[in-house]
Amino acid sequence: MLKADDLPIIRDFYNLTTNRLADICNLSQSYVAMIENGHRPITINVERRIIDQLGLNADIIDKIRKAAEEYEKLKRDINGI
Incomplete structure (x- = not known):
């Protein structure tokens, strides 16, 4: 269900540092940090x-992923990328 790529997105969503998580x-x-960097499963x-x-x-995980994708798309659109 969770992927390493999800952790920073989930942390950002909940405004958590790696220490707090x-x-x-x-x-x-x-x-x-090792999980997030792909060094540990x-x-x-x-x-x-x-x-x-x-x-x-x-x-909830799916909604957080979609929100992060939309946010990144919006940033690209605003910045003309």
Whole structure:
């Protein structure tokens, strides 16, 4: 359900730093950063922690992804890219 690319988007949506997300999910900041940078996979256990602690579900994750895509599109349109 969650992909490494989702973590920074979800963090931005909830205005969380890697430190804060790590604290909320009882993970180390370096582990969260390694997941985001593609150096570690998101295990089922870690995925469950993130989903549970942030109150996420498939629908919410999908909406956050779509909102991020729309935001990036809007930035490109405004900047003429």
